[in-house]
Amino acid sequence: MVGFVTFEGGDGTGKTTQIKALESYLTSRGKACLVTREPGGTELGAMLRRVLLEAGGAPIAPSSELFLYLADRAQHVSEVIRPALAAGKIVLCDRFTDSTLAYQGYGRGLDLALLRQFNGVADAGTRPDLTLLFDCPIEVGLGRTASRQAQSPSGAPQEDRFEREQLAFHEKVRVGFLDLARQEPGRFRVIDAARPAADVSLAIRQVIDEALR
Ligand code: TYD
Numbered sequence: 001m002v003g004f005v006t007f008e009g010g011d012g013t014g015k016t017t018q019i020k021a022l023e024s025y026l027t028s029r030g031k032a033c034l035v036t037r038e039p040g041g042t043e044l045g046a047m048l049r050r051v052l053l054e055a056g057g058a059p060i061a062p063s064s065e066l067f068l069y070l071a072d073r074a075q076h077v078s079e080v081i082r083p084a085l086a087a088g089k090i091v092l093c094d095r096f097t098d099s100t101l102a103y104q105g106y107g108r109g110l111d112l113a114l115l116r117q118f119n120g121v122a123d124a125g126t127r128p129d130l131t132l133l134f135d136c137p138i139e140v141g142l143g144r145t146a147s148r149q150a151q152s153p154s155g156a157p158q159e160d161r162f163e164r165e166q167l168a169f170h171e172k173v174r175v176g177f178l179d180l181a182r183q184e185p186g187r188f189r190v191i192d193a194a195r196p197a198a199d200v201s202l203a204i205r206q207v208i209d210e211a212l213r
Contacts, residue, residue, distance in 0.1 A: 002090065002129045003088075003091065004081070004091050004093070004128045004130075005091065005208075005211075006093045006128040006130075007094050007131075009133055009135060010177070011141055012143070014193050014197060015095075015134050016094060017197060018201060018204055022205070032087075035094075037094035040072070041081075044072070048069075049072070053162070062108040066100070066108075066115070071122075073122040097119040097122075097128075100119055101115055101116070102177045106172050106176025106179070107165075107172050107176065129187070129211075132188075133177055133190045135177065135193055136192070142167075145163050178190070
């Protein structure tokens with residue numbers, strides 16, 4: 001039985017739109033679900049998210065960044081994810097532990113074995129049953145975030161700290177995610193996110209229908 005589903009992938013791979021579509025699909029089939037995200041799924045998390053993504057240009061060392069994500073996760077698991085799973089809901093979570101491995105590990109170069117231990121403290125044993133990895137070429141994803149910013153009402157640049165990173169950083173993150181998926185083929189499904197949104201939705205429904213069967 002699938003309860004905890006996480007959505008992972010680089011910036012601009014379309015996760016957020018697809019999670020909303022999946023929520024409607026599951027709700028229409030009578031399944032109770034909860035949509036949430038990291039960072040920012042709790043009140044504390046919303047504060048941490050502002051620090052992490054905006055930070056007003058103040059430098060954040062890689063290990064400080066790591067602990068902020070972990071603090072967000074620990075609060076999120078205890079306050080939101082575990083109670084929802086205990087109530088029998090399907091939890092659809094936009095990013096989770098694999099983002100820490102991909103961004104802080106493969107991207108920033110922190111030790112992966114250590115990150116797995118820290119993730120274990122933060123998730124307190126709550127692990128995803130299924131992880132959908134949204135994969136697409138870096139240029140496609142970053143092109144989407146750029147056009148999202150151009151359409152923002154103020155027209156002001158709204159890139160977050162990660163979107164300002166070099167292409168090489170995003171490439172390492174992508175390779176990292178694919179590596180993680182290869183290591184755990186039972187939990188991961190890689191979704192080709194470069195396709196039109198309708199095709200991606202269909203692929204996700206097939207995966208979920210199969211998982212719920
Ligand atoms: P967000 O705007 O939520 O990204 P997206 O819409 O692409 O999912 O920003 C979250 C950023 O935080 C994203 O660039 C990935 C990063 N991140 C980490 O570096 N480590 C983590 O553990 C998590 C959860 C996110």
